[in-house]
Amino acid sequence: MPFIRAFSKVAKQALLSPGCGCQPITVAVRTISFSPRQVTSDASFHSVSFSETDHPKVLITGGLVELHHPVFKCNILFHRKRFGNNNVILSDIRKPPSHIFHSGPFIYSDILDYKNLREIVVNNRITWLVHYSALLSAVGESNVALARDVNITGLHNVLDIAAEHGLRLFVPSTIGAFGPTSPRNPTPDLCVQRPRTIYGVSKVHAELMGEYYHHRYGLDFRCLRYPGIISADSQPGGGTTDYAVAIFHDAVKTGKFECNLKPDTRLPMMYIDDCLRATVEMMEAPADTLSMRTYNINAMSFSPEELAQEVQKQLPDLEVTYDIDQVRQAIADSWPMNFDDSNLVQTMLNYIGSDSRIAKAN
DSSP states (O other): OHHHHHHHHHHHHHHHSOOOOOOOOOOOOOOOOOOOOOOOTTOOOOOOOGGGSSSOOEEEESTTTTTTSHHHHHHHHHHHHHHOGGGEEEEESSOOOHHHHTTSOEEEOOTTOHHHHHHHHHHTTOOEEEEOOOOOHHHHHHOHHHHHIIIIIHHHHHHHHHHHTTOEEEOOEEGGGOOTTSOOSSBOSSSOOOOSSHHHHHHHHHHHHHHHHHHHHOOEEEEEEEOEEEOTTSOOOSOGGGHHHHHHHHHHHTSEEEESSOTTOOEEEEEHHHHHHHHHHHHHSOGGGOSOSEEEOOOEEEOHHHHHHHHHHHOTTOEEEEOOOHHHHHHHHTSOSSBOOHHHHHHHHHHHHHHHHHHHHO
């Protein structure tokens, strides 16, 4: 596994290196005004194309609740670097830590408060909404009521606002959107989906509602089903696949790692840089190049035992033990072992190939 060998070296360096400092910026304070909720069947909806403006104005929800998660954290940083610091607004209901507050625009936003969220979109002229607010798999099972509110009710507010104001909406999905009756190796884009966690159920709901709003109202809804994401600069936090990040931290800090999944539990994974690239390509692709609205995205699959063996090649003294968490194991056993993402590959090639042909013609 060449990737794992390379990543273990990067992870070791990253975990032993100090963080960088950030310079503060000033964020303008805007006046908030009331506007009633209006989403009607005869409304005229439209989508703002990336080519229509120099840069999209992006609102990211749930920026602090899941900031420890590598996908959400790195996507925030990547979007700011790509689109300009002031064009990406991070939002949450909690007070941000100092380094987040000084790294770019931050605003209070409660996705369960429709009025508050709508005002933010209007007052800041938002064109893209990246909806990361969610409770992850294991965390959601410990508080189903809260997961239902955040993952489902919050989504409904986001969908209505995005449709009403013609936003391009990205909502990530997950391998958890599948269940024990789904094909597992490989798992295609379209198949039986009967997840057995509130997180998975809410993500299937998000996929279907997003597609419904696209066909019913013309909403530019986009969704990628993420596998487990591996990043060296983020702490594990509540996901079933987080062992693949935790092992690197524990290997460097303590030399011991206790895994809560069986050694041969195979799950799809992806390195964060590949995830970021795919997400941005998905967001920037013209709407008419998308044959679907929800796609699988794949990179590799491995088991805890295989990962441990690769890390031990770099850190031979690492001690690995297994204490199986039956809840997490049951979740993992119902998830895909490998994704079929051939539809996404074809869509991206069509988009990039079209751009190349246009460039040559010009």
